[in-house]
Amino acid sequence: MKRLAGWMLSSPATLAVSLFLIIPVAATISATFTSPEGIFAPYNEFFSSGFQRAVLWRTFEVAAITTVISLVFGLLTAYVVSRCSPWMKSILIILAVFPLLTGVVVRSFAWLIILGRNGILNNSLEWLGVIERPMALLYTQTSVVVAMVYIFVPLMVLVLVGVLENIPDDLIDAASSLGASPTKTFIQIVLPLAVPGLIVGAVLVFTASFTSYATPHLLGGTRQMMMGTFLHQRAMVSFDWVSASTVAAIMVVVIVATVLVMTRIARRLNPMAS
Amino acid sequence: MNKRLSLRLATVSAAAMLAASPAMAQSGTFTVSWWGFNGDALQEIIIDPFQEMCDCEVIFETGNNSDRLSRLQLRGGDGVDVIYLTDRFSQLGIELDLFQPIDRALVPNIEQIYDLAQAPQGEFGPAYSIGRVGIVYNTEEVAEPITSWGDLWREDLASQISLPGITTTAGPMVVLQAAERAGVDAYADPDAAFAEVSGLVPNIVTNYNTGSEMINLFSTGEITVSMAQDFALGRLQAAVPSVVWAELDDGAIATLNTINIPTGSENVELAHMFLNFVLSVEIQQELAERGVDAPVNSGVSLTEEQAAPWTYGDEMIAGLQRVDYVPMNAALDDWINRWNEVFGM
Numbered sequence: 211m212k213r214l215a216g217w218m219l220s221s222p223a224t225l226a227v228s229l230f231l232i233i234p235v236a237a238t239i240s241a242t243f244t245s246p247e248g249i250f251a252p253y254n255e256f257f258s259s260g261f262q263r264a265v266l267w268r269t270f271e272v273a274a275i276t277t278v279i280s281l282v283f284g285l286l287t288a289y290v291v292s293r294c295s296p297w298m299k300s301i302l303i304i305l306a307v308f309p310l311l312t313g314v315v316v317r318s319f320a321w322l323i324i325l326g327r328n329g330i331l332n333n334s335l336e337w338l339g340v341i342e343r344p345m346a347l348l349y350t351q352t353s354v355v356v357a358m359v360y361i362f363v364p365l366m367v368l369v370l371v372g373v374l375e376n377i378p379d380d381l382i383d384a385a386s387s388l389g390a391s392p393t394k395t396f397i398q399i400v401l402p403l404a405v406p407g408l409i410v411g412a413v414l415v416f417t418a419s420f421t422s423y424a425t426p427h428l429l430g431g432t433r434q435m436m437m438g439t440f441l442h443q444r445a446m447v448s449f450d451w452v453s454a455s456t457v458a459a460i461m462v463v464v465i466v467a468t469v470l471v472m473t474r475i476a477r478r479l480n481p482m483a484s
Numbered sequence: 485m486n487k488r489l490s491l492r493l494a495t496v497s498a499a500a501m502l503a504a505s506p507a508m509a510q511s512g513t514f515t516v517s518w519w520g521f522n523g524d525a526l527q528e529i530i531i532d533p534f535q536e537m538c539d540c541e542v543i544f545e546t547g548n549n550s551d552r553l554s555r556l557q558l559r560g561g562d563g564v565d566v567i568y569l570t571d572r573f574s575q576l577g578i579e580l581d582l583f584q585p586i587d588r589a590l591v592p593n594i595e596q597i598y599d600l601a602q603a604p605q606g607e608f609g610p611a612y613s614i615g616r617v618g619i620v621y622n623t624e625e626v627a628e629p630i631t632s633w634g635d636l637w638r639e640d641l642a643s644q645i646s647l648p649g650i651t652t653t654a655g656p657m658v659v660l661q662a663a664e665r666a667g668v669d670a671y672a673d674p675d676a677a678f679a680e681v682s683g684l685v686p687n688i689v690t691n692y693n694t695g696s697e698m699i700n701l702f703s704t705g706e707i708t709v710s711m712a713q714d715f716a717l718g719r720l721q722a723a724v725p726s727v728v729w730a731e732l733d734d735g736a737i738a739t740l741n742t743i744n745i746p747t748g749s750e751n752v753e754l755a756h757m758f759l760n761f762v763l764s765v766e767i768q769q770e771l772a773e774r775g776v777d778a779p780v781n782s783g784v785s786l787t788e789e790q791a792a793p794w795t796y797g798d799e800m801i802a803g804l805q806r807v808d809y810v811p812m813n814a815a816l817d818d819w820i821n822r823w824n825e826v827f828g829m
Contacts, residue, residue: 260825260829264829323704327704327706344705346706349706432691432827433688435828445554446551447651449554
């Protein structure tokens with residue numbers, strides 16, 4: 211009876227996931243194998259194009275760099291927050307995740323204002339005499355990474371605060387009493403225990419940045435095309451749905467492969483992580 | 485008890501899922517697909533009076549040409565009663581069998597518009613506005629005036645220019661101008677044409693996909709030169725008064741903005757009424773005077789000041805370069821790939 215109740219309660223969600231996730235993704239990927247030129251023809255075409263390989267590599271590079279930087283900033287921030295008193299912790303968490311209250315497009319636009327030729331950064335550097343003429347900071351890979359780190363660090367902080375809070379203070383006190391420096395304690399005690407949270411955060415940030423559209427579109431422009439913007443071009447401009455589905459399928463494969471690699475690394479760092 | 489509770493919970497779950505289903509479409513609506521640029525003025529000049537005429541509610545679908553046309557294609561021509569597109573994209577829509585022929589007996593105002601606007605693409609929609617693609621530049625930042633398309637390749641314009649993306653109306657015209665400069669036919673010798681396009685790379689900051697994006701690039705100082713359509717000139721000069729339309733020795737390029745009726749339109753008679761309304765001399769006059777669209781109705785009379793930003797007058801129209809979009813659309817997939825390699829690697 212309990213099992214039946216469980217099935218009935220979970221069936222709407224299962225149906226929703228099947229209808230709106232599994233079936234559309236399967237349909238998208240299966241469409242790539244129906245080309246009259248051969249079962250793998252769309253993939254051959256993708257990987258034989260220097261431009262498309264460059265787009266894939268650029269997307270992976272940006273996502274990887276964003277993930278690593280977000281991990282570092284997120285971990286340090288979350289560690290400080292987790293060691294604060296409860297009321298200070300609440301304030302710091304609100305400040306850290308405040309940007310999440312606005313949309314990605316708005317947050318990306320903010321960086322247009324900061325990094326523009328007449329933007330805050332250039333004006334400040336000119337005023338300080340560091341530069342004589344404004345620098346071209348926008349529409350580069352750097353501007354995309356900067357904006358993505360800004361957008362995804364709050365997510366990393368949210369994930370890691372919970373994990374770091376669960377590390378017993380006794381362990382840290384014990385390490386300290388045995389002569390370990392704060393740095394050694396952090397590296398040898400805190401970091402391994404934080405690995406499960408690091409992996410979850412890394413997966414979320416990598417996936418979100420790899421599939422990002424708005425930020426590369428606004429801050430990278432057409433000269434820094436990434437997989438998300440390229441997919442849009444193939445689907446909505448060229449009306450080439452097979453090519454767009456191929457891009458989507460490759461994105462799924464890369465993300466799954468990367469997540470599997472991250473999981474293996476996590477298991478080596480902390481055998482209890484999964 | 486457990487059985488009853490289980491059933492109640494399951495019913496609640498199912499009801500929650502059904503509640504997420506999309507709302508039914510309202511009846512008595514007339515759907516217009518257009519760019520959304522100058523939306524406030526269009527609401528006041530066209531939509532509000534038309535709603536009174538048709539006793540219907542007008543709703544919009546907005547976006548650039550390619551987004552709206554691809555959405556129409558995905559819906560199989562349904563969902564929209566009239567669609568505004570530039571002639572390059574309306575040609576594409578015709579090739580995709582998305583539009584129905586116009587019954588010109590229901591659009592008597594067609595007789596009042598310029599000959600080239602009446603049937604630019606055969607039995608399909610007329611043009612409601614004529615525009616130009618040319619070069620705009622900021623006179624405060626660009627010392628030497630721009631007087632020809634070839635000036636885009638000038639070395640003093642390094643990292644100063646934004647071009648329209650290849651997927652926009654004006655984008656492929658960059659390729660045509662590059663081919664002209666290289667002395668080749670862009671369709672017969674795309675290698676040479678794109679070799680010339682690659683000469684522009686040092687001058688390009690980024691390419692833009694919408695008129696408002698181009699205006700933002702000018703107003704934030706990211707660019708000082710661009711290739712643009714004249715519909716954006718008014719808003720551009722409002723944002724950056726020192727921007728001017730370059731007087732090009734080799735002439736600007738004509739574009740026609742068309743209105744078509746999709747095959748799936750649910751209000752075909754209203755669509756024809758809308759078309760006739762937009763082509764009327766009163767609406768065309770007001771649109772021109774208010775800086776929204778250049779007129780095609782020959783009954784429109786503008787002062788020299790009012791006509792200044794527009795493609796207006798027999799002499800100007802006769803001096804424009806015309807583009808055949810049939811070969812252009814056929815070549816476009818290849819051009820998109822080449823463009824991506826030039827600017828995206």
